[in-house]
Amino acid sequence: MTSPSAPAAPTDRPLGVALIGYAFMGRAHSQAWRTVGAAFEVPDVARKVIVGRDEQAVSEAADRLGWEEHATDWREVIARDDVDIVDICTPGFLHAEIAIAALEAGKHVLCEKPLANDTAEAEAMVEAAKAAQARGQVAALGFTYRRVPALVLAKQLVADGRLGSIRQARASYLQDWLVDEGAPMTWRLRKETAGSGALGDIGSHAIDQIQELTGQRTAAVRGRLATMVPERAGEDGTEQVTVDDAAWATLELDGGAVGSVEVSRMATGAKNRLQIELYGTAGALKFDLESPNELWFLDATAPIAEQGFTRILVTEPEHPYLEAWWPQGHVLGWENAFTNQARDLLLAIRDGVSGAGDGTGFSPDFADGLALQRVLDAIIASDAADGTTVTL
């Protein structure tokens, strides 16, 4: 759904990428831009410039991560003619300002999740994205786990009807990096900078997967939040933790299924354990991000005596994205999904498939991110209303 004025991909030079942010996510995105052209048939990219506020640090990052230049002012960067894609890896509270400006500057945008820290910002971003998409720009949201091959295979199996009608979806995302009460205060534990806690950070993935895999949207929720360590040591003394350490929710999905979500940063021994289970009338699926190359599929139409969950090692050329990688049995890591994501973004740009906000282009886009944000808000509202149902 490209507009006549779509920027699409330049034909005479590589697509220029500007990366805003150089921390954990900046490193992961750098790896994706570094490797995507070797793995996939995509338009060439040039890693033009990496942006950060600390000159010294961003200079070192440029050197280390392989960017041609570094810069400290993102406004100048998004105005450059040789920048086609702006990749935003800043903390969430900066997403709206940068993304809107970049879109208005005519750039394709890839924005890390969450879309924004509050709904007003997210709505403004969606408005800007719609206008940009109408001009042919791509406005992509970085829910990278949508590009984990096993989860894409899961989606295909559901779409092919192999689960029948899905009745029950379970997703939990458990981590343990806040178990220690002595761990200090950070911006991630303040509502004003982080928006929310485990719910927004990792619960967003859990809910996104439930919706993405089932193909059902959340119609209503009930939620509970808990802050298990309410105070932590800050630089200027004890501070209140103002976000959740853990959260629980049930989701009424519009296709009739019930989803359940449990997330925590206090689950001792769980490192990055996003577990997903889907139960349908004809089959079931299980997945665990700590073993990301495995998908467990049960075909309930098989003879009873042979039924069970099949461990599919998702490393065959027949599997999503895998033809580009290594031979069967040679497993992928967490980072490869970022490369897969970069591929899909580049193909959307090449093909001028901006989606125009109508769901036909790169998925998820900003509108998807806003919809998800509203689910998170509803869970928070439900908890605030003593657990009652909040309808979307």
Place this chain on the structure above:
Amino acid sequence: MTSPSAPAAPTDRPLGVALIGYAFMGRAHSQAWRTVGAAFEVPDVARKVIVGRDEQAVSEAADRLGWEEHATDWREVIARDDVDIVDICTPGFLHAEIAIAALEAGKHVLCEKPLANDTAEAEAMVEAAKAAQARGQVAALGFTYRRVPALVLAKQLVADGRLGSIRQARASYLQDWLVDEGAPMTWRLRKETAGSGALGDIGSHAIDQIQELTGQRTAAVRGRLATMVPERAGEDGTEQVTVDDAAWATLELDGGAVGSVEVSRMATGAKNRLQIELYGTAGALKFDLESPNELWFLDATAPIAEQGFTRILVTEPEHPYLEAWWPQGHVLGWENAFTNQARDLLLAIRDGVSGAGDGTGFSPDFADGLALQRVLDAIIASDAADGTTVTL
């Protein structure tokens, strides 16, 4: 806490057992009575009489399951002098009448869970049990999974402080025997006979384990119930299913932890999957009833580079109940927990440890069952009140 008039164990003859019911649970209890004396040092028992309403069927059951006699009138049976223990394996709606009568007749009672189908009945049973316990009788409730060795080991590890302070407890119990919409109506799907659905039947186990393992009681709950197949074919045409197919709850525990519960009879491919996870400040535990000989323990005080969940194969003589069974590595099955339960009951009788309703005797007793019933009721009430918190 024995009273002077405690019946305790007769010294001149084996303890006579009467079993009421001969279906699935009757078979499992029969196996326990048949094997307990070979596995453990316990008072002798005589399998005196099995009781059922269908003369032909109960006669065959007596023959098959190895009971000396059969009978169709439980009232006559509980009056017999040679009956010391009444073991109740009927559907739940019959528990109260039989148990109260048996206790009043001076018998020790083992009653299958759930204690009763409604709270009024349960309260009456507790009253009768207290009086009986004061006379030295044992009134035991059959939450058999409390005698699964791996779960007893889990409890010991928690009690020994190996998990530190528990913050989060997860329990799910998933089955799939109602996935097929064509499966017919049964008494288990009618509220008047079954009390509740998945919640009472298997959710009771999940909640009991959370409380038993953490040592914390439920102070407040939020719940949701769902009936996914609302109508099924009955003998006289389509009938409404009046109990839940699946249920979800969060529990505020009085020790500060949050518990979560998810149960279902619609979880395709899950056969008898009671999964329990505990997360504490110093460690964590995982268990799955489909692999009941395994307990997974993480010691968070170990050096980081060596930390992880340890798969303990609970078959060592050092493990609970195991000295009585087979050498290491020779695993137990589901049924052995019933034998372990029979052992504990017989020892309580032998030692005159009736508990007198004060928690010092066989656990759980009827008061524990009533307390659990109130948690289940609160979850149902919460769902009826749109998910709001119900305090216990």
Place this chain on the structure above:
Amino acid sequence: MTSPSAPAAPTDRPLGVALIGYAFMGRAHSQAWRTVGAAFEVPDVARKVIVGRDEQAVSEAADRLGWEEHATDWREVIARDDVDIVDICTPGFLHAEIAIAALEAGKHVLCEKPLANDTAEAEAMVEAAKAAQARGQVAALGFTYRRVPALVLAKQLVADGRLGSIRQARASYLQDWLVDEGAPMTWRLRKETAGSGALGDIGSHAIDQIQELTGQRTAAVRGRLATMVPERAGEDGTEQVTVDDAAWATLELDGGAVGSVEVSRMATGAKNRLQIELYGTAGALKFDLESPNELWFLDATAPIAEQGFTRILVTEPEHPYLEAWWPQGHVLGWENAFTNQARDLLLAIRDGVSGAGDGTGFSPDFADGLALQRVLDAIIASDAADGTTVTL
């Protein structure tokens, strides 16, 4: 293949069983005789008499394990008219004498594995068994793992052609009870009493399963034995260990497959880990005795993108022996296979299917045991000949 004079099952009274031995195996067999009638439709049995050399100990065992009488002289016992089945659970060096006498006395015999400690004894036993089988007696050998439901299912899948032509079979049986160098000398570590070490004790199971599951016999072997702790403390000072602690072999099977075997009593952390893997042109299977209710099956004819090992939880009524036990998902333990074995023996007796040494009756019989013993001997001979091939 019953002879006219077959003793078969008496019709007027239960089959009388005499059990010789009351240690570990005696306990397991007692459990089987105690429970078989409750689980299965079989002829009634009476646990007549248990036999041991220590009057006091066997008297206690009779009481504990539920035998009507005890005795110290097995010769008197096998002469009794009310004894129909002689169940031999003594150490291996006593098997031949007792089994031959019992068979000659007209009794059905169940003899624990191994058949005998040396081939000469085994040959004599086979002669006696053939004569007895011709008279309609059953001469059964107790390779109990043939009655583990998951392994029977495995055999069915192979027999149904689901694996195609099997090319490779792997079996390992690892235990760790001799890891400690301080563990004292026992009769199991002396060649004259035990025959061999890990090879005969647990390697026999591994090889039996390879042959049973593939349906192929061993045509030639290469082997290696090792004694890792060559001396241990005996009652009268240090003694030489004269059997193997671990053994390895490759088997040329007559159907063209290659089998590999590795067994050890020194595999730290392995408790009772019999692992079996079969690889065929159309499929594959995996099994682990520490998780005995699971069979892993791969169907290589399925679409590549969905292929993988399916974890079949072998607890469905459709699975071998399971209809007699508990509902789906309620797992069996190690001991249940003994009950299944007792069932098959009783049905063979009831039906007069003695096999007459021709492989049509209870399997394995003594001839099977002799054939297996020859494989074990060949492995020992190969090791003695520096690893060269020994043909059977």
Place this chain on the structure above:
Amino acid sequence: MTSPSAPAAPTDRPLGVALIGYAFMGRAHSQAWRTVGAAFEVPDVARKVIVGRDEQAVSEAADRLGWEEHATDWREVIARDDVDIVDICTPGFLHAEIAIAALEAGKHVLCEKPLANDTAEAEAMVEAAKAAQARGQVAALGFTYRRVPALVLAKQLVADGRLGSIRQARASYLQDWLVDEGAPMTWRLRKETAGSGALGDIGSHAIDQIQELTGQRTAAVRGRLATMVPERAGEDGTEQVTVDDAAWATLELDGGAVGSVEVSRMATGAKNRLQIELYGTAGALKFDLESPNELWFLDATAPIAEQGFTRILVTEPEHPYLEAWWPQGHVLGWENAFTNQARDLLLAIRDGVSGAGDGTGFSPDFADGLALQRVLDAIIASDAADGTTVTL
């Protein structure tokens, strides 16, 4: 052990790399050179030139894989002044000629395993490497799995004495890409091009790991080889397969342990399953390359009731190489080990640690490769001698 004339790392420009070969291994090594500088603090590298015989194909590979230039004559390339490192990813029969020439030209060399196809070639390579090492050049052999973090952790645990004295080591490497009899003839199935079959290709990894992890060398072997599909369709009609499809061996290790090896390309459903198990007097380890981020460690000195295999998710900053990668729980893939390997090579060059053939530099070096080749040869010789022991 640097010589005064050591080339070491140039200080004024990046180290220039030439890659010979652009197939599977060429792609993997390209990924390593592409990413090593971003992940680790290492000397800069320039991906100068990629070499192949097919001009068109190597030109495309250069473009795709990100090399500055391409070339078709490796002799010219190794003579270039701007090339410091020659990375050899050709089939094995070309290794010797290229590696010797490159070493003589003063270059550092990384040669993919196997070192060579026959021992004479390997010996010549070792001679060349010794001379080059004396000049300060690094001659590295690419047994990449030595850089899988979980296996390095395993080695550390062994070296720290956590397993005590190792008695038994098991390694199997199972794949299934030759199961289909219709799969055509390739150079990998001809002895003259491939040297050997499964034994050399994947058995070499199994044996290398046994030796590397135990720290023990192979003193003697017994072996068996099998070719299960002896003929395959070649371009000019049916051809004999002249290498092994599967192989088995037992190894006497010089520290007293016994090793066992089983490898196959016919193991239906096994994709890239290198499994390693070590059993010692104080502990045990298990590893599976299909789940490469997990190491299973059993501490046999822990209390019995808590013992078991601990699943260590090897993704902590405390684990080998991991500080350079992602946060805990964010798993690595197969490819990352190549980057780790490139790091170690660059550090060896930077530090002038050539090893001089004495085992102090990059490990493994060519001498290690020759030693391993001799073990493989011994296994082949043993099989040819009917399985008898061949001493090294």
